[in-house]
Amino acid sequence: MTDLNETGDGTGWQSDKFIANLAKRKRSENRFRRLGLCAILLALTLLAILLFSIFSKGYSAFIQTYVTLDITFSESVLDKDGHRDPAKLRSANYSKLVQNALREKFPDVKERQNLRTLFGLVSKESTSTLREMVMNDPGLVGKTVPVELLASDDVDMVNKGYIERDLPEIDRRVKNNELDWLDVLESEGAIAFHFNSAFFTNGDSREPEKAGIAGAMVGSFYTLLIVIAISFPIGVMSAIYLEEFAPRNKFNDLIEVNINNLAAVPSIVFGLLGLAIFLNIAHLPRSAPVVGGLTLALMTLPTIIIAARAALRAVPDSIRQAALGLGASNQQAAFHHVLPLAMPGILTGTIIGLSQALGETAPLLMIGMVAFIADIPGGAFDPATVMPVQIFLWADSPERAFVEKTSGAIMVLLGFLILMNALAIFLRKKFERRW
Structure with a gap:
């Protein structure tokens, strides 16, 4: 056996060349670590500046x-x-x-x-x-x-x-x-x-001192209700089929590729799709939460399907094999054993998808939800706006008082997003299983 400590070419682990290379690698690693810390500090600093700018202008609202x-x-x-x-x-x-x-x-x-x-x-x-x-x-x-x-x-x-x-x-x-x-x-x-x-x-108003976000909040509620009622069951069922039942062939591979591609499509493209299908063909009411919900459901579907498939894939095969070994059918194994264990991950992905839908503006602008709506909507078919669009409208208003209204509405929207993400973390921590 060769002793590296006694090699004649000066490459042993105690040689000067080896020690110099080792010191060089350690310096490189320390530089990379410092760069990473600097990047994190820079990101936190920019985030703090952004939040301070919003809160300093919005608290007075x-x-x-x-x-x-x-x-x-x-x-x-x-x-x-x-x-x-x-x-x-x-x-x-x-x-x-x-x-x-x-x-x-x-x-x-x-x-x-x-x-x-x-x-x-x-x-x-x-x-x-x-x-x-x-x-x-x-x-x-x-x-x-x-x-x-x-x-x-x-x-x-x-x-x-x-x-x-x-x-x-x-x-x-x-x-x-x-x-x-x-x-x-x-x-x-x-x-x-x-x-x-x-x-x-209050609902929206031309007078800044009277303007409120009640109409936008109710509109966002109805819109998200439509989104979750459509995207969650369709997304979960699609994920179960693709992961548990679909045969491996070129057609299903094409479907998987398209789902992954749709998750990266710009949101405004879904707005154009909603404009073409739900307004021009189906003739649904313009600027209504039902149209906004349908459009955002199309946008959220790929995210939910991908998250649900990942959660189903994380369940060990031993669970499936044990269920099948005890006489369960493939459907019983999927719905009675695999799906309950994957549900925490599915719910987490769904909440993240809904958070994305809550903050979207571009698709809703395309379907007319940018209109000035003073009344609070009484249903999903009434004219309405949503929180991001309301912020967009106020940000474009010339009155100085609308600046604080805009920042205050952003604070409320951030609060909702934080609550939704906190709920996703809670569900994941409470129901996750370690295999």
Whole structure:
């Protein structure tokens, strides 16, 4: 046996050349390790910058400015006859009540242009608030009570610091007289911040202070409901057939290749497919969750099939052989023994596919779900939008207040995605089997 320590060509394991090569390999390995750590740190830094940018701009969307005014529910404005007819009370001029309250608060304001600016301190939503108060309690007519009313988006932006007071007046949306009025209201304690519950209960609106994500959330719910109702059973059944029953031939190999290729197709191609089939041929309603769900189900199917096949393949053959040895049929072995053991992995892949569908925008733009929808949908066939499309619409709006709405909606969407991925991890950890 040759002793490497005694070789004459200087290549023994104690030779200078061997030691130098070993040191060189170790230095190369350390450099690779440091590069890997630097790459991870860079990725985490960029992720932190992204999240900080979103959260720093979006947290203020969850609070809203309110202005307290002494509202006189004048009988001459609301109910001249004194009959308290609900129809007349509902159609009364409630904006006049707000204007009268602001006139009383600032009696020195006389010019028409200044009055119009003064009335703009309060959102147009205030009329709905007053109407609801009177309809719930007609006894308010003739009384004067302090009411907290939603401030306009410009007032809200000033109070949140997004409009700088130090800028020249010509460079500000809010002029000096408006700032003076706000200072008076603030000195009297008439301006306050409250949790913006309307952000989660209102639909979309042209007025930033009134806009909410309830319509988009409901639309996303109906869309995902359609996606899971179609893609999960079809995807799992396809995976079981291909993995457990399909013969190995060229036709099935072609199907497998096409499934793998479809998983890499750009999502907008599925949008074109949905436009051609579900709208132009099937004539389903445009901008409806049912069309969006069908389109996203086509996009999600390859992901679910691939994940389900991997989960089925991970089940040991001994399980199948034991079932068959005890007299079970191939179908019984697949559905009674293999499928339950593979279900945690299948559910994990399904949730990941649904998370992908929840964040998609391009396919839905192609089928018309980019329309402005103010009402909250009542079903899968009603016009609706979804969270990513709502974010897209708000990001394209010129008003400064929609910037925080966009970031706030992104935070909500990220929260849903994190919850869905956390559920996938929980299911995998709880039900996984180690062989």
